[in-house]
Amino acid sequence: GENVEQHPSTLSVQEGDSAVIKCTYSDSASNYFPWYKQELGKRPQLIIDIRSNVGEKKDQRIAVTLNKTAKHFSLHITETQPEDSAVYFCAASIPHKAAGNKLTFGGGTRVLVKP
């Protein structure tokens, strides 16, 4: 089945700097790649996603890139702010498989933005 690896597991950045989190996936049939942000004690929140028919997507300070050939995708956060501190999860989904579309998650990255 699908396997998603995520790096780094922890990331400490100075406020205003950029943060980059990288994920790789194993199943070339995956075509949907969401990113979730989870603050302490709260639900995972979908912050951005990308489908395999595009290579890059941007939403204000966050962007996601996808390289289908290499089977990896990345989350980029620019001009980081203390409220960006959270655990970020990448995930991959194979569509239309028994109507499941289950998500396979990476291990998470704990991001700390230092003021």
Added chain:
Amino acid sequence: EPEVTQTPSHQVTQMGQEVILRCVPISNHLYFYWYRQILGQKVEFLVSFYNNEISEKSEIFDDQFSVERPDGSNFTLKIRSTKLEDSAMYFCASRAGSPEAFFGQGTRLTVV
């Protein structure tokens, strides 16, 4: 904004007891999921549910687990005889026709 809600937020149970975790998915959503996260580990898929039946389940989802949508609004996960290793955060998620899935806040299950 509609949200997936889960109850209880924390459940402590004795080993061997049955537990039922409850979820109210977003009302117009069609696909429902349970995931779990053991402390310090990845979020793992347990089961997906569509059209009143299980559409996919993982190896974790053995005979001790069952899901039900009893009344058209609730979606429950039952663990028949809990083990210590069932201690985890359990997340419910739902989605409409598009792939974007929305998660509940989780139920922390502690088996003692």
